[in-house]
Amino acid sequence: MSGSLALQVGALARRSVFRTLRQPAQVVPSLIFPMILVAINSAGLGKVTEIPGFPTDSFLTFALAIPFIQAGIFSVSNGGSDLARDIETGFLDRLALTPMSGVSLVTGQLAGVLVLGVAQGAIYLVVGLAAGAHFEAGLAGVPVLLALALCISFAFGCIGIFAALRLGTGEAVQGLFPVLFVFLFLSSMNLPRNLIEQDWFQTVATYNPVSYLIEGVRSLFIQGFDGEALALGFGFSIAIGLAFLAAASASLRTRLTRT
Amino acid sequence: MPAAIEVRDLVKVFKKGPRAVDGIDLRVEEGEIYGFLGPNGAGKSTTVHVLTTLIPPTEGKALVAGYDVATQGADVREHIGAALQEAALDPFLTAREHMRLQTALQGLPRDERRRRGDELIERVGLSEAADRKVGGYSGGMKRRLDLALALVHGPRILFLDEPTTGLDPQSRSAMWDEVERLASGEGVTVFLTTQYLEEADRLADRVGIIDGGRIVAEGTPAALKAEIGQPSVEAVAADPSDRGRLAGVLARFGQDGDCPQSTPEAVAVRLAGGEGNLADVVRALDSEGVAVEHLQLHAPSLDDVFLAKTGHSLEGEGEEGDQAAAHAPQPA
Amino acid sequence: MSVGRYRSVALVVAWRNLHNFFGNPALLIPSIMFPLFFFVAFAGGLSRVEDLPNFDFGSGYTAFQFSFVLMQASAFGGVFTGFGIARDFESGFGRRMMLAAPRRSALLTGYALSALVRALFIQVLLFGIALAAGMNVDGGAPQLIGMSALGLLVNVTALMWAAGIALRFRSIQAGPLMQIPVFLALFLAPVYVPLDLLEGWVHAVATFNPFTLILESLRGLVSDEPFHTGAAFLAALALGAVFLAWALRGLRAAEAAGG
Numbered sequence: 001m002s003g004s005l006a007l008q009v010g011a012l013a014r015r016s017v018f019r020t021l022r023q024p025a026q027v028v029p030s031l032i033f034p035m036i037l038v039a040i041n042s043a044g045l046g047k048v049t050e051i052p053g054f055p056t057d058s059f060l061t062f063a064l065a066i067p068f069i070q071a072g073i074f075s076v077s078n079g080g081s082d083l084a085r086d087i088e089t090g091f092l093d094r095l096a097l098t099p100m101s102g103v104s105l106v107t108g109q110l111a112g113v114l115v116l117g118v119a120q121g122a123i124y125l126v127v128g129l130a131a132g133a134h135f136e137a138g139l140a141g142v143p144v145l146l147a148l149a150l151c152i153s154f155a156f157g158c159i160g161i162f163a164a165l166r167l168g169t170g171e172a173v174q175g176l177f178p179v180l181f182v183f184l185f186l187s188s189m190n191l192p193r194n195l196i197e198q199d200w201f202q203t204v205a206t207y208n209p210v211s212y213l214i215e216g217v218r219s220l221f222i223q224g225f226d227g228e229a230l231a232l233g234f235g236f237s238i239a240i241g242l243a244f245l246a247a248a249s250a251s252l253r254t255r256l257t258r259t
Numbered sequence: 260m261p262a263a264i265e266v267r268d269l270v271k272v273f274k275k276g277p278r279a280v281d282g283i284d285l286r287v288e289e290g291e292i293y294g295f296l297g298p299n300g301a302g303k304s305t306t307v308h309v310l311t312t313l314i315p316p317t318e319g320k321a322l323v324a325g326y327d328v329a330t331q332g333a334d335v336r337e338h339i340g341a342a343l344q345e346a347a348l349d350p351f352l353t354a355r356e357h358m359r360l361q362t363a364l365q366g367l368p369r370d371e372r373r374r375r376g377d378e379l380i381e382r383v384g385l386s387e388a389a390d391r392k393v394g395g396y397s398g399g400m401k402r403r404l405d406l407a408l409a410l411v412h413g414p415r416i417l418f419l420d421e422p423t424t425g426l427d428p429q430s431r432s433a434m435w436d437e438v439e440r441l442a443s444g445e446g447v448t449v450f451l452t453t454q455y456l457e458e459a460d461r462l463a464d465r466v467g468i469i470d471g472g473r474i475v476a477e478g479t480p481a482a483l484k485a486e487i488g489q490p491s492v493e494a495v496a497a498d499p500s501d502r503g504r505l506a507g508v509l510a511r512f513g514q515d516g517d518c519p520q521s522t523p524e525a526v527a528v529r530l531a532g533g534e535g536n537l538a539d540v541v542r543a544l545d546s547e548g549v550a551v552e553h554l555q556l557h558a559p560s561l562d563d564v565f566l567a568k569t570g571h572s573l574e575g576e577g578e579e580g581d582q583a584a585a586h587a588p589q590p591a
Numbered sequence: 592m593s594v595g596r597y598r599s600v601a602l603v604v605a606w607r608n609l610h611n612f613f614g615n616p617a618l619l620i621p622s623i624m625f626p627l628f629f630f631v632a633f634a635g636g637l638s639r640v641e642d643l644p645n646f647d648f649g650s651g652y653t654a655f656q657f658s659f660v661l662m663q664a665s666a667f668g669g670v671f672t673g674f675g676i677a678r679d680f681e682s683g684f685g686r687r688m689m690l691a692a693p694r695r696s697a698l699l700t701g702y703a704l705s706a707l708v709r710a711l712f713i714q715v716l717l718f719g720i721a722l723a724a725g726m727n728v729d730g731g732a733p734q735l736i737g738m739s740a741l742g743l744l745v746n747v748t749a750l751m752w753a754a755g756i757a758l759r760f761r762s763i764q765a766g767p768l769m770q771i772p773v774f775l776a777l778f779l780a781p782v783y784v785p786l787d788l789l790e791g792w793v794h795a796v797a798t799f800n801p802f803t804l805i806l807e808s809l810r811g812l813v814s815d816e817p818f819h820t821g822a823a824f825l826a827a828l829a830l831g832a833v834f835l836a837w838a839l840r841g842l843r844a845a846e847a848a849g850g
Binding site for chain 2: 008014018
């Protein structure tokens with residue numbers, strides 16, 4: 001008897017979702033912490049909107065894109081740690097003894113991360129709007145925003161899975177957390193790229209793919225439907241996801257040495 | 260009749276690492292319980308990992324259920340179940356959810372999954388705890404669930420890697436009963452690794468003793484022990500000044516050429532006539548007026564077999580070697 | 592217990608922690624890289640902020656942000672030492688030390704000494720790199736020593752907070768409980784702009800936040816425009832005393848629980 005791919009993915013996806021939702025220590029910080037930060041930063045940097053050329057007069061509206069990326073970073077840590085735990089406890093060996101394919105393992109593991117990512121996106125939008133942020137894209141933009149949140153979660157989720165398969169321990173995966181924050185900070189997180197004064201910083205932010213993820217989300221809040229920003233946001237997130245998915249599959253072949 | 264498991268010249272060398280399995284041959288018949296006994300680091304788990312297709316062999320050939328583990332891994336996995344050294348469970352899932360996952364992955368038809376899952380949960384005595392998260396289970400409960408998951412697809416060959424390590428005596432006994440039932444009642448072939456003498460003695464139809472990656476002895480427990488020789492008797496004189504006379508009496512009953520072995524307290528000798536000599540020994544001591552404060556018959560154990568073959572003892576090398584020693588056969 | 596014995600216990604505990612810190616790249620490198628990274632991200636990415644009307648800080652935005660980074664590095668250095676205490680007690684090593692030391696407060700003193708040495712090491716590195724990057728320092732040697740001393744007081748205060756948590760919970764799972772309040776206390780100070788450029792609720796909170804006084808005083812020292820330096824030292828000492836009592840109570844709790 002061998003299960004179909006869809007059946008295997010479904011079974012592993014179900015487990016992944018259950019496991020994510022049953023760990024409040026994973027879910028709650030990734031919801032609350034970004035919101036607290038955006039509240040503090042919006043208040044602290046409120047005056048920055050007075051800089052000539054700043055695209056909006058509400059720093060909250062400008063900054064609300066950041067939690068989407070922070071949530072993604074949490075998903076690297078959480079999703080990667082879950083898979084690393086499976087490796088450490090031998091649960092991966094248990095799965096390896098079934099007809100489960102490597103592809104279904106990786107895609108199934110992503111499910112929990114993706115569900116949480118979309119839920120987080122919805123919560124950030126609602127809380128942000130309640131706090132006074134403006135969403136220029138309107139009702140039509142909501143599914144686009146959630147789709148982008150899904151793609152961002154996909155990108156970071158794949159990074160987490162690759163890290164788990166490559167590094168094999170939860171501690172090592174957690175060690176990536178600060179590295180990813182570096183990518184977040186060296187981006188157009190706090191200022192639009194054209195307003196960054198330091199040339200080197202502006203260059204780094206321009207080459208940093210995280211800038212385009214932020215700008216994609218931000219464009220829905222500020223400009224509405226900016227084709228270029230959305231294309232870059234979706235494009236980079238999907239590209240990052242696919243690249244790390246391929247890397248994860250290669251790592252899985254090494255990790256899962258079953259014959 | 261083809262063997263359930265057939266291994267020839269199996270070698271496993273890890274990258275930059277030891278030669279964990281160094282050329283082993285073994286054959287396990289269908290329906291047999293084969294005990295693979297050895298200390299920590301002997302190569303037991305590595306052998307199991309190769310036979311269950313989790314890692315490829317470096318050299319040699321291994322057929323499980325008639326399929327080559329190196330080239331027909333998927334076919335092998337369809338016919339085997341395995342409960343490995345760690346009870347690899349997800350602490351956030353309940354037993355029932357584990358079953359749901361395992362049955363789906365094993366490809367059981369949808370309408371059979373729940374029934375099969377409930378059946379196995381009941382069989383291992385976890386019905387009451389089935390909807391509790393596994394993170395809260397005791398060690399014994401986790402092992403039982405581990406075994407149940409290994410049986411989901413009705414495998415004909417079951418690999419158990421140290422299934423009772425760390426369990427309390429009651430849980431251990433329950434696990435033994437289940438293994439015996441699987442073999443005798445359902446004809447499942449069981450390949451069992453253990454570091455516990457008593458476990459191998461109790462369960463295994465045949466035992467393979469492994470040390471340093473090689474099989475040093477193989478046979479039924481009784482045959483292996485008989486190879487070592489007759490039982491020995493050990494005595495402690497009530498009056499230390501009688502040790503010499505005690506040794507003299509015992510020497511009369513020893514095997515040819517076998518001198519009594521002395522420690523500061525006790526004198527021991529291997530009996531030429533086996534257990535039947537014990538009564539004669541007692542009578543002789545009595546007639547010579549040698550009072551003893553301690554008299555014990557030691558039947559050869561698998562540890563004696565291990566000692567004879569390898570020069571070092573298995574007891575004390577295992578995780579609970581002292582416990583194993585405490586369970587050594589008692590005098591007749 | 593003689594003074595000599597107390598001193599030798601404290602020194603050997605400090606030695607062991609410093610030996611682990613300097614000998615373990617996994618501990619040493621993040622302690623250096625994080626403050627540097629924040630310095631680069633804030634001073635580099637937000638330098639445009641000094642163009643805001645009424646942004647009145649003579650030594651430039653780099654020195655403005657350096658003061659915050661110094662305070663942040665000092666505080667988190669204390670928290671990370673607290674992580675070490677939690678790990679020690681979780682593993683049972685803390686119990687071993689408590690069995691050996693007649694006066695258990697000597698252990699706390701040892702941890703504090705090691706935290707101070709670590710903080711001083713990071714301060715020297717930070718100063719060196721900031722100066723090499725062209726930071727303007729208008730204050731003289733006494734002012735810079737004053738900055739260092741204030742930073743060290745913040746370090747000990749944060750350590751005592753974290754130690755109190757660590758000794759009560761005796762588990763690294765309490766890490767977020769040690770870290771998040773410190774993080775919030777630091778970021779609810781005028782991080783990006785001076786206090787008078789903050790608006791809304793953050794301004795109100797920052798006004799009463801003792802770390803605001805410490806931070807503004809640090810900025811006053813680096814720019815040679817002293818700002819309530821005495822009050823800042825008093826506030827730091829008072830906080831230190833409060834959290835020292837908190838930590839000592841925690842030590843009693845650990846003793847009562849048998850370590």
